[in-house]
Structure formats: C-alpha cells, structure tokens
Amino acid sequence: MKKLTSIVLALAMLLSAAALFASCSKKETLVVCNWGEYISDGEDGYMDVVAEFEKKFDCKVEYVVAETNETLYSLMKSGSVAYDVIFPSDYMVEKMAKEGMLAEINFDNIPNYKNILPEFKGLAYDPEEKYSVPYFWGTVGIVYNEKLLTPEDLATVENAKDFEILWSENYPNRIMMFNNPRDAFGVALKTLGYSQNTTSEAEIRQAAAKLKEQKFLYYMDEFFTAMPNDSLALGVYYAGDYLTVAAENENLKFVIPECGTNIFNDAMCIPKNARNQTLAEKFINFMLEPEVGRDNAEYLGYSSPNAAALEIMDEEIKDDPVAYPERKDSWEAFRDLPEETNALMRDLWAEILTDNK
Amino acid sequence: MRKTLSWLYFGLIFLFLYAPILIMIVFSFNGSHNITVWGGFSLQNYENLLHKSKAIESLWNSLVIALLSSLGSCVLGTMACLGLNNLKKSRGLVMNISNLPIINPEIVTGVSLMLIFSLLFSGSVGLGFHTVLLAHIVFNTPYVILNVMPRLRRMDQNLYEAALDLGCPPVKALWKVVMPELFPAILSGFLISFTYSMDDFIISYYTGGTFQTFSVFIYNSLKKGPQDWMLALSGILFVAVLTILIIMNVHDIRQEKREAVKR
C-alpha cells in the first residue's frame, strides 16, 4: 500500500514540476479570439497563419474562438477573459467603442493599413478610423441542398423573393437558423419587409412571432459539419462559409433573396484590457500582408477588403459571384441599436429558444 | 423464471448504459469519411487524434489539474477534519457551509467562483490554470472531508493519548498513530476527487478563461458536431479507465484476502 502511495505522490510531483516548467516559458503570448473557421490554418496547402506569426515574431499565440458577437461581448463584460485581438462585426465595433471597451489603435504600427481599399475605410461603425481594421466582408443568404429539396421548393428557392422557404413544413429538423439574435431577427425582419435596423417594438415582436412559427435547429459552427453531410436540407448562413462547405458537397447551393440581405464587415480590434497591445498591432499588421490576406481569403471564401491581396489572388476566386457579388441597394449593414431595442431582442430571443420544441 | 427475468432486466439496463459507449468505440475504427457510415476497419481516426495537438494538450491539462487538486484537497480536507473533530456546537454549521459547493447546482458554484476570481485576479493575471486548480480544490475538499470525517470519529482517541503519555511529541504521534488509521479514507477521498475533477465540465468552463481542460476543449469542439478524433479519444479513455479500475479492484481484493487470512 505504501509503495502505491509513494508512486502516486512521486508522479504527482513530477507532473506538477512539468506543468510549472511548461507555463514558465519566457515567450511573449498573444491571446487571439476569433470566430470558428475564420483563419487559414494550414489545410489545403494554404499558410498556417498563426504558426507563421509565432515563428516570425518568436511568440506564442493562444488562439480561442467565440461563437457570436453577443457571446464575445458577454465574455468580455464578465471580466473572466483578457483578449489581445478580437474580430467583432460592424455593429459590435460601434457598440464596444461607444462603451469604451476598445483601445485606440496606433496606426503607425500598422503600415499595411494602406492595403485596405478606400471604400472600406471610415465606415459608419468607426467613422474616425480609430478602433478597427477591416478583416473581411460578406453577405448572408439561403444555403440549400439540391438533392434533398422537392422539385416545387427547388423552383421557389432558385428565384427566392424572400427567406420564406425556411418556414417550409417539408423538412422537420433539417432547417437551420442562426443561433444569434441579431442575424436571426435580421432574416425574419427582411422576410416581413422591414429594416434590419428597426427600433419599432411592434416590428420586432412580429419578427419574434415569425421565428417561433418554425422549429429551427439553431446552429452556428455546427453548420460546417451538418450542411455538407446532408443532415440539413436548408439553412441560412454567410456566403464565405457557404463556399467552404460547397467545396465538400456539390449539391449545396447559395442564393440571396430579392428582398435584400445583410452585408457585414468584420474588423480586427484591440480590447482596452489587452495585455500586449504592441504585439496585437503586429498581429493585425501581419494579417494585412498581401500573402496572408490572400491565403485567408482563398481558404475561407470570404470577401477581402485588402487590395494588395486581391491583386495576387486566384482569378477564379476573385470572379466568384458569391464572394464578390454586385452590390444592391436593398442590402443593409447592421448598426448598433439603442439599449432598449437590444434588451427587447434579448428577451424575445430567450423566449424563442425556450419555445423551440 | 424470476431469475431469468431479473437478469433480462439487468441486461437491458446494461445495454442502455453501454450501447452509446460501445458504438463510439466501434466507430472509432471507422475508415469512412462520414463518421456514422461504416466504411471498413481503419486506424485513421486515431491518427487524426495524434495530429490534434490541442486535444492532447487539454488532456494533459486535465490530468495535471486532477492530480494537483486532489492532493491539495486531501491536505486541506484532512487538516480540516482534525480541527472539526474538536468543534462541539458549530460542527454542523461548518459542515453545512463546507458542503455548499457540492450541494449547489454546479453552474451556481461555477458562476460564483468566476465572480470571486475575476475580482481577485483582475488586471494582468486573469483566469487560467491557477483559477481552475483553485476551483477544483474548492469542490473536491468536501468529498475528502465526507470520507475522512466518519473514519476519524470512529477512531479510538485513546491511542493518540497513549502515544503522548509514552512521551511521543504531538506531531509525531499524529503522523505515526492517527495518519495510518485515516489513510484508507484519505486515499478514497483522493480517488473520488480525482474522478470528479476529470469529469468536471461546468466549473472548469466558468473559471478557466482561455485555459481549456479536456472537457472544455471537447465541448468547444462539439459545437461543430461529433468529430472523428473524439471517437478515438473515447476509445483510448475507455481502455485507460478500464485498466485503472481493474488494477484498483484487484488490489482491493488482494488486500481483503490478506486481511481475512490475518484474522
């Protein structure tokens, strides 16, 4: 018995010594919080961006993912995390900047900022270009599986006027909806013919009622496995991610309805409580390098605002109508909404998730 | 007849408890790209797991946390018992407070610890390995106390007194007389702590910041649905657990036999 204990004890000592040793490495660390599948990670022959950065600047990157802008916001507010670089979308940049959660970026450390196309600079969410550097932009549309849809539905969806097809009765448990309030409400509001930035309580309540009519699978990152393996018939998601899954399953198609859709800009920002702002700025600058920007864009399928990257990009990808579509007036960018509207949406969202069965 | 029925019932319950695990293990040897469609025997999933360095790192994290927190809880818990034993009126109250972290819903314990940790470690330290370790000691110590306390109360107090009367210094008497008596209880407290620590998800999820234990890592990856390397992981885990439990049981049986012979 004693022998067993001493072995256990010795093992524990060894382990703890090893753990201490591992955590004491002298390298600088950078904590990056991105969305799932939102950086080129060395697959398909593209650059492993994080590893490349670690090598170039001799540092360690702790790379974590959040699911939605709202989760990112909650996590940062809870005080349990301190990130160095985050990737919020337009309306969230606006909100965080307003609430003083973002650090002002020192653009002297980001010479590659010149690579960004002028039409993506100084947009409404950060008009003075203080807090954010554009990363990608894109659209939202219906993703459907040709093989699984009935001929009538297929005809409807190919010329979709709005997102109504998502409320079809023909595919129980096989239709996905965004698992975040802003995007989901956006889809419902557009279908009802309202603005995605409405502050009218009646319109938002109507949208909530609309969402409750269908039992959706509320997914985010699950999309990447569920869509290509045929377990979903229909869904609504981001164009760039559609291109990723379409490469795995040729039956998947994408369409933007006539009623218009959301056009989003995701940006790179540095939170105020970042521990290593200088390294964070180096990271952002690195992301704007032409080769890095190209590999990210080609691997992810999202639309790049980086002129230098676009120049060296594969022609076929650059001309893809899904990734680089012709913009329409009916497309809207999200704006930060007043707190009452956000609160209303949050409450209704809780109701929707509770009701969903 | 009655016997057959009861074994049949037993079999059904066991099927329920084991079928999902066995399915995972069988499909961990699946060679097909689609994880639920059988495509012939292959070790491909295990190979994928080897390349998943983050998964292996998180498993290592969990092991270190489980070992250190169980050790810490044993020390803290045993000391607490020695003191508690001498409390008269307030023992019940102290025990009740002590049991709070395990009676409370895990999510409430997790959230409350997150609050205190973000207060204590605000600024540049933040949450991480150290906070998960502290949190695990918080919920493991009550299990150690619940194991050690009854043993201590059943123990003959006169033994210790006798040692003192014979001129043994108190610390030595504690170490030579009391500890051997408590040892089996401390050991089982250690094992229970270790198990709970390895299995814990919610509390690590709330107190870890960007530090990921094994459960948290799988949870984060499960957002994309079950993946091939998870099956391989459960295969390995099952074999590891089976081996450990068998060794422990064989050890126990031998011990009992030896004791039976002594008597």
Added chain:
Amino acid sequence: MKSKKPLIPYAIWMAIFVVIPLIMIIVNAFTDKSGAFTLDNLERIFFKDPTLRYNFLNSLKIALISTVLCLVLAYPIALIMARQKPSVQRLLHFLIMLPMWMNFVLRICSWLLVLQPDGILDVMLRGVGLLSPGQSNPLYMTETAVVLGIVYNYLPFMILPIYTTVAKIPRSLYEAGEDLGCSRWNVLKKIVFPLSVPGVISGLTMVFVPAMSSFVISMKLGGFALMGDIIDNYYKGTGGDPHLGAAVSIVLMFFIILSIALMNRFDKDDDVVLA
C-alpha cells in the same frame, strides 16, 4: 488532538471561496448595471417575465420526470445486485461505475452520434425497414431525447446509493419476515423499502439537483434551453445580463436547497449519504 487550529486554513479558505462568492452573487442579484440597488431582477423572475417562469416550470417538469424514471429503473437493479454473491456484487458495482468514468461531454457526444439525423439510429432503423431512406427518427430534438440524456447520465447516481443501503440489510431480516408469513411483496414493502429510504433520498438528490440545473444536455439533444442553459446564456451567451443571471442562480439555489431539506425530513438519519 484537542486543538481546533488545523481547521483555520480551511475556515479561511471557505470564507474566500464559498461564502464571499455567494454574497457576491446575492449582491449582483439585487443591483443593476450601474451598481444601484434594485428589486427589478427578482420581480422579473416572479412576476414580469413569463419566459423565465415557463422555463423554470419546464425544467422542474423534466427534472421530476427524469428523477422518477431513474428511481423506477434503479430500484430493481439495486435489489437484484444486493441479492448476489459478494464477488458478483463487486463485479456489477464495477460495471455500473465504469460509464461514469467516461467524460461527461463525451457521453453527450455519444448520444448525438446515435440520435442526430443520419446518425446510427437512423441507419439502423432504415436497415430494418422501419424508416424509409431520407426519413429521420422522431426522437432527436425533443423533450424525450433530453429526458433520455439525463437518465443516461445520472442513473448510476441513483443505483449506487440505493444499492449501498439495500446491501446492508442483513439476510436474517428477510428470512424472519418470510418465516412470519409475509409474502415477498410484503417483505419488500414492509422491511426492505423503509430501510432503504436514506439511499433513495440521496439518490433522488443526486439526480434531481443536476437535472434541474441541467446545462448542455438539453441544448444538444433537445434544441431548447433549461435552467442551466438560461443562466449560462446570461453570463457567457447572447443574453448578456449578469445581474439577472445572478438573480436566477439565487432563486434556483434556494429552491434546490429547500427541496433537499424537505426530502431529508423523510429521513430520520440526518447524514446525507454522498457517493
């Protein structure tokens, strides 16, 4: 050994990591974002917010169904186990413990693998012709699947404490009962059951508490939120309202502690058997 001093480190420890955190949650529950005192969070739970109330009742319903189901399934198992030879008992005990050692999240993952569309169950049912190709099983994303997941996860926690108490009942008691002309059923009702009450109660507690505050299981298998998910949503999810989250946590905690206290009144022993 008369000294109380060894308790001091743990007393300080408990103050910092048990008492103060709870006070912090309570303070959060009674304040708003600016830190000013408010009763609004609690009012919302009890009066203003039908969703929260519905959610609470729904969690309670699912927790009760799962707990009762666990009890019904576990009791016969405990009885059968206690009747075996010691070596067989040990083996069965071992076999029941084993799945508990598999990681919680992996256990949920295994059910996802079985239940998800085109999962193992679908493939099997299609194989025997119960489902036509393209059809999926009706279980996934339902309350039934959630109950199944909870029962699967916590059944051993019900079996083991009951088994422990039943196994302690001496054989002679059964024999005495039978000698005095009791039927098997009456022996069970009049002798075994009353003696197993402490085990039943600790089993009920150990299943009910986690089931009531269930987190992850319901979202993954049912697609809807239960209490645990709701609290999580306020802190780390899209809800973004830690103060309301704190209030919900407090209410849940008091409800659970109250129900444990209530259950323990049926037990004359005041030790709660844990694990």
